């Protein structure tokens with residue numbers, strides 16, 4: 289009953305890229321309940337994280353005052369978050385901001401601006417992401433600024449930019465309503481995009497054919513017309529074999545190819561070597577199934593392709609996406625109702641943070657830093673020509689540069705590389721080796737353990753700002769409650785830091801930042817703060833002040849030279865680290881329904897932690913039997929980089945030679961084990977494949 293609450297505030301769920309709109313029920317200054325409201329993506333629905341993952345904002349571990357490291361306190365994972373006073377002393381904002389800015393400025397002045405780098409966050413608003421990249425670019429004169437998109441869809445974006453001319457989805461996931469077939473590959477929406485998954489399930493109930501492809505038998509298999517559980521790492525030969533059937537049997541859309549694409553003949557020749565019979569041993573999928581799937585997809589009136597980290601987090605992640613783009617193009621499945629390419633974005637604002645320029649090679653709206661015209665346009669908007677023409681370093685390259693001594697200081701906002709980076713001991717050693725580390729966050733994260741200065745930030749429901757979901761829908765998150773203690777909104781902290789670095793910024797409210805963003809971002813044309821306040825969401829591109837936005841793009845060609853999309857053939861590149869006698873299993877990592885990324889929020893949410901309290905991995909029952917481990921018993925996982933011990937679950941969906949490992953648990957951190965080898969284009973690490981040894985604990 290609404291009379292039970294003091295206020296009901298409309299906002300957006302802070303977790304996954306679906307971007308469900310929520311109503312926050314507030315009583316006595318605290319959020320007491322969350323309900324779904326009728327946003328364009330969720331139509332009133334919520335998953336368990338959106339519904340129950342809110343009380344972390346009232347957790348006693350929240351940072352409430354700025355902290356400065358004590359002179360003699362060692363750096364490392366040794367700070368008790370309920371009593372940081374052993375390693376840090378409380379400070380005023382003035383003192384902490386001075387210390388943060390002076391430490392970074394000293395490094396800049398002594399070693400050049402390139403000695404400082406920044407990690408921003410997809411947990412922040414568009415305005416906060418924009419200000420963060422502007423601070424690094426303008427304050428330090430280079431582009432060493434990145435965020436978790438590097439660990440997420442960087443390879444998908446590289447392939448989409450190359451072949452389609454735009455990194456965003458070509459159709460909203462809700463367009464599946466108009467499809468008659470859909471492929472979901474390398475994604476587990478039932479756990480990772482649960483509300484999107486409800487639309488996928490509805491689609492099958494009305495007769496839509498769902499083709500699920502994944503090395504793990506993920507949750508959507510129960511709804512699939514075809515489930516292809518292929519060998520890990522065999523994505524390119526599998527997708528090429530599907531396309532080779534489409535070529536061999538003449539099932540492609542010649543009229544679409546002629547009108548809208550280039551390089552088709554080259555692609556066609558390349559695919560001749562991938563007959564399904566020839567690659568069945570490699571993929572583990574029999575030729576008859578591949579032929580049937582090819583006929584079903586190519587024979588559809590309209591088909592969509594969805595993918596996730598199972599596609600992107602490989603050293604051949606860009607090639608995987610190139611294949612999916614080619615498959616959509618050859619069947620004419622872009623730019624019409626019920627058709628399109630949709631890389632499911634993981635984090636609630638990873639699309640928006642990327643759009644806002646939190647990427648080392650691009651200014652806002654994916655405009656290259658190497659383009660003189662782009663830099664001069666931003667010089668006009670920012671009032672100086674500070675932007676360097678050199679592409680900056682990516683997340684993993686920045687940590688390598690710390691080890692090499694080239695980067696000595698970092699400003700990290702809302703990211704947790706001490707948990708989220710591959711080969712995490714390498715990342716932790718880099719953080720420990722910095723001369724000056726400023727961390728801005730809501731909790732004393734594993735990364736904050738290495739900080740010199742910690743700046744306490746507001747959580748999502750404590751601030752106002754825009755975010756952009758996987759559907760390109762720009763939505764307004766509204767402040768429902770005040771931050772605890774002295775914690776402040778990220779944008780305001782970044783402005784104060786910028787001004788201490790001499791940048792002379794004047795922003796009184798996020799709407800001022802949004803207005804500046806619109807000057808350099810055509811994607812925001814016709815989207816105003818006032819519209820967002822009134823309408824809650826506008827999809828980009830929006831063609832007029834009345835247009836709610838375009839769910840489908842590229843009906844009349846692509847934003848590339850000549851308006852044509854491109855086929856880029858992909859060859860087979862095996863995973864970097866093959867199983868062998870010493871490390872005979874394949875390790876793959878991911879999320880699980882109840883926990884979010886490194887667990888800093890959901891493990892402090894009462895209901896979610898109660899449901900899923902313990903570090904765990906999943907193995908096939910036959911594998912557990914061989915190991916002599918009962919379900920629920922402990923196993924040791926060991927790779928060339930480290931070892932962890934944790935509880936093993938029995939799961940028939942995991943192939944007998946695989947281990948599935950969620951990465952939310954600090955006590956058994958998955959990234960102690962993962963392989964840091966990078967995709968050469970997207971620079972994304974191979975989180976989805978490492979050779980591992982499994983034994984009873």
Ligand code: SF4
Pocket residue numbers: 301302303304305306307308330333334335336337338339480481482483484
């Ligand atoms: Fe939040 Fe995603 Fe769940 Fe929606 S589906 S409630 S956005 S976590």
